[in-house]
Amino acid sequence: MTDYRIGIDVGGTNTDAVVMDGDDNLLAKTKTPTTEDITSGILSALDVVLDDSGVSEDELDYVMLGTTHATNAITERRGLNEVGVIRIGAPATQSIRPLLEWPDDLAEAIGNNVAILDGGHEFDGRLLNDLNEEQVRAQIREFADVDAFAVTSVFSPVRDDHETRVAELIREEVGDDVPISVSNEIGSVGLLERENATALNAALTSVASEAANAFVEAMDERGIDANLYFGQNDGTLMSVDYAIRYPIFTVASGPSNSVRGAAYLSAVENGIIVDVGGTTTDVGAVTEGFPRESSVAVEIGEVKTNFRMPDIIAIGIGGGSIVSTDDGVTVGPQSVGYKLTEEARCFGGETLTATDLEVAAGTIDIGSETPDVDAEIVEAAREYVRERVEREVDRMKTSAEPVPVVIVGGGSILVPDDIAGASEVHKPDHYEVANAVGVAIAQVSGEVDRIYSLDEMDREEAIQHAKDEATDNALAAGADADSVDIVDVEEVPLSYLPGNAVRIKVKAAGALDH
Amino acid sequence: MSFDIPHLTEVTLDDLEALGIGAGILGTGGGGNPRLGRLRLQTLLEDDAYPDSVELVDPRDLPADATVASVGGMGAPTISVEKFAGGDEEVQSLRAIEDLSGETVDALIPGEIGGANSMAPLCVAAMTDLPVVDADGMGRAFPELQMDTFFIYGTPVNYAATTDERGNQVVYRDIDSAKRLEDLARAITVQMGGRSGYAFPLMTGEFVSEYAVPHTVSLATELGRAVERARDAGTDPVDAGRELLGGEELFAGKIVDVHRRNRDGFALGSVTLTGLDEDATLEIEFQNEFLVARDDDGDLLTTVPDLICLVDTDTGAPVMTDALRYGQRVRVLGVPAPELLTTPEALDVIGPEAFGYDVPYDPLPRDETGW
Known part of the structure; x- marks a missing residue:
């Protein structure tokens, strides 16, 4: 039996959708403008591809969605939960209060309810301080009006007992309905960043469940009885339930979907991916078919976080970038964005954009007019784009060796085919909808990122323990048991630490369970 | 010879970003990230229970018989990012060496201006109302404490203390070398869970005027400001x-x-x-x-x-x-x-x-x- 899937990716400018069959052949694709409410744009894209592909609603098995609901909620401070932010670690860590580095209006938007309570562990799993259950209960009662809780305990990536117990106490005090985010499920070592990510996650659960419910309802109305999945930051999928519990894992799904889609369309498993959009170009790296993760703190809404995020550099160059000739020829970072079809010269507007240059040069044919642009300006602008892209491609490499480069996205034409440092340059078929392809072909995964003390078990045991746990997590996320593979094992000996502490990160991924 | 910079008389909230940048550059790649120290100092200066600024004293203006102590955090940076200071570890260590020696400390001084420990004495100063000497023991960062000018130029290791966030305190008396203190204090710090607050050594104002690297708190701050100003003006930072x-x-x-x-x-x-x-x-x-x-x-x-x-x-x-x-x-x-x-x-x-x-x-x- 052939099963059909729809992949949808919501970007800042366009919402892209594709229909693929069980053998990963692309049957239909579309780009439609992203709408303010997001959901209506998703539905119109869905209608177009269903119509074009001739696949009927009841033949759809899966719908995969990469969405920006969560990102927008943070940027616009809209629909955020009031959060009780509980840190367990006193008497340590009292010198820096939770949310200190947050922009004031964002901290206000989640209520600024913070507490530092007794408890936590040491780097080697020893007890830092006993959890004081009476103190915890009193604090929970004081936070009675919050919509959600965020719980972060010192060294919980080593031992999560205290976070688990506090979550139980919250259930006992205020019931089963309140969303609870615990930090060991969100981020790794680095207390402030992990606490920030956990608080953001707790703030987003209402937005996430509203968005998911609206989408599920709309599918019901169309008679689509397919399994719904959300794309997450690491380029794999999560179930609706999981997405509602961990909305923070969706905020960078767009760039990850592009990386996965580009890798699939070009058959390049290791290399650099350049995704040229309307306003920005994202440069990322693909390692064994998955997006490489960032090793440094990533800011979301001006808040430093440390959970798993793709390593992406964004440049302010895209199809809608404004071309300036004031001080030499420059492209971007100002952009006409989604107003390309009103303001660009090729659509009869007044503004010279990067797209106009290519129309003038005859490499693409869109819009109603062919702008008259000096060939020297076209050349200079292309050189400018080339230099910027080459520089970021080089920065994403891990060694001086030339590597394959894959160029995707609606603005791919802006980037030349001969990039310095590239062993080969691919512009694969369907490049303009690589992100929607990426989410449609995505697998489900499970991850583990823990510190093990090799005094207690040997190295092989520790790695096996991490692999087993990652596999269990992938199965829990909906992976087919026969297809689960360990796709990444990373072992980091921790300097300065005695007792042979080692950080082990393992990711397992597999196809969706049919 | 001197740097062409103003000598600051106090450190306020407005200085912290610049001091962090400057201390990072002077850290010559190490010394620990000043960020956590900066956030700790920001927490104190924003708190109504503490003053809005920390007084700086020019090392040349120190009375010869003043008592000066160095304070700071010890441990692995990989631990401090997860388990940072409770808050009064260094203050408790300071009180311990005062008790041991029978002296009353008049001013604090950073052991190294490069990196994280540029900030710790300023935090202790905010909590104790003591001034901080505008100077340090390195003018940069080095891996071990015997590399401090305080010890190079002969300060004896008479009194030292390390305290953890629970108040567990270990004091050291008559240690035969700064290198030995480094080894002992580091081993104790590991047992304390990888981070402690220290106070050592005690010095006279006369010694500090002569052997501390002068005006380095001002230098780090002005260095950070120069970088910030160039960024704002679009010139080369x-x-x-x-x-x-x-x-x-x-x-x-x-x-x-x-x-x-x-x-x-x-x-x-x-x-x-x-x-x-x-x-x-x-x-x-x-x-x-x-x-x-x-x-x-x-x-x-x-x-x-x-x-x-x-x-x-x-x-x-x-x-x-x-x-x-x-x-x-x-x-x-x-x-x-x-x-x-x-x-x-x-x-x-x-x-x-x-x-x-x-x-x-x-x-x-x-x-x-x-x-």
């Missing part, structure tokens, strides 16, 4: 920093190779840069901090104790040894060391030979601007 420090730009290029190994708790390694427009390369070796820079032919261009500062090509932000990564665009500044670090007795402890390089110290040229 790296050059602004270089000019203020009276240093030279040794190299501009990108990182093409990083080697690392851990030994005895130190992060050792080397980083190789190539020039952007030419084939020149530069290799820099590090042990927590950058130690020596070699050119294409393997000749040493710069060695400890002169400062080798890596900064981001565009922003002038400091680049730490633990964040070195292929493809980064960096510029390398060489800054002559403070004269207190270049005497024969100092070079015995912090010269190239003390770090295992069989070469004499060949100082960078100095001009009138400098320490």
Whole structure:
């Protein structure tokens, strides 16, 4: 039996959708403008591809969605939960209060309810301080009006007992309905960043469940009885339930979907991916078919976080970038964005954009007019784009060796085919909808990122323990048991630490369970 | 010789960002990230229970018989990012050495201005209403405490204390060398869970006026300000920093190779840069901090104790040894060391030979601007 899937990716400018069959052949694709409410744009894209592909609603098995609901909620401070932010670690860590580095209006938007309570562990799993259950209960009662809780305990990536117990106490005090985010499920070592990510996650659960419910309802109305999945930051999928519990894992799904889609369309498993959009170009790296993760703190809404995020550099160059000739020829970072079809010269507007240059040069044919642009300006602008892209491609490499480069996205034409440092340059078929392809072909995964003390078990045991746990997590996320593979094992000996502490990160991924 | 900078009389909230940048650059790749210390100080200065500023005292204005103590945090940076200070560890250690010695401390001083411990004495000062001497024991960062001018120039290790966040306290008396104190205190700190607050040594005002590297809190702050001003004005922040420090730009290029190994708790390694427009390369070796820079032919261009500062090509932000990564665009500044670090007795402890390089110290040229 052939099963059909729809992949949808919501970007800042366009919402892209594709229909693929069980053998990963692309049957239909579309780009439609992203709408303010997001959901209506998703539905119109869905209608177009269903119509074009001739696949009927009841033949759809899966719908995969990469969405920006969560990102927008943070940027616009809209629909955020009031959060009780509980840190367990006193008497340590009292010198820096939770949310200190947050922009004031964002901290206000989640209520600024913070507490530092007794408890936590040491780097080697020893007890830092006993959890004081009476103190915890009193604090929970004081936070009675919050919509959600965020719980972060010192060294919980080593031992999560205290976070688990506090979550139980919250259930006992205020019931089963309140969303609870615990930090060991969100981020790794680095207390402030992990606490920030956990608080953001707790703030987003209402937005996430509203968005998911609206989408599920709309599918019901169309008679689509397919399994719904959300794309997450690491380029794999999560179930609706999981997405509602961990909305923070969706905020960078767009760039990850592009990386996965580009890798699939070009058959390049290791290399650099350049995704040229309307306003920005994202440069990322693909390692064994998955997006490489960032090793440094990533800011979301001006808040430093440390959970798993793709390593992406964004440049302010895209199809809608404004071309300036004031001080030499420059492209971007100002952009006409989604107003390309009103303001660009090729659509009869007044503004010279990067797209106009290519129309003038005859490499693409869109819009109603062919702008008259000096060939020297076209050349200079292309050189400018080339230099910027080459520089970021080089920065994403891990060694001086030339590597394959894959160029995707609606603005791919802006980037030349001969990039310095590239062993080969691919512009694969369907490049303009690589992100929607990426989410449609995505697998489900499970991850583990823990510190093990090799005094207690040997190295092989520790790695096996991490692999087993990652596999269990992938199965829990909906992976087919026969297809689960360990796709990444990373072992980091921790300097300065005695007792042979080692950080082990393992990711397992597999196809969706049919 | 002196730096052409104003000498600050206090540190306020408005100075913290600049001080963090400057302390990072002077950290020569190590010393720990000043960020957590900055957030801790920000928490205190914003709190109504504490003053809005910390008083700085010029080392030349210290009474000869004043009692000065150094305070700070000890431990692994990889632990501090997860378990940072409870808050009064250093204050408790300070009280302990006062009790032990029967002296009352009049002022505090940073052991090293480079990196995280630039901020800790300012935090303790906010909690105790003591002033901080505008000076430190290194003018940069070094991996171990015997490399402090306080010990190089003969301060005895009479009284020392380390305290953890639970209030567990270990005091040290009549230790035979600063290196021994380093080894003992580090072992205790590991047992304390990897972070402690220390207070040591006790010094007289007269000694500090003579043997501490002067005006380095002002220098770090002004250095950060110069970088910030250039960023705001759209001029070159790296050059602004270089000019203020009276240093030279040794190299501009990108990182093409990083080697690392851990030994005895130190992060050792080397980083190789190539020039952007030419084939020149530069290799820099590090042990927590950058130690020596070699050119294409393997000749040493710069060695400890002169400062080798890596900064981001565009922003002038400091680049730490633990964040070195292929493809980064960096510029390398060489800054002559403070004269207190270049005497024969100092070079015995912090010269190239003390770090295992069989070469004499060949100082960078100095001009009138400098320490």
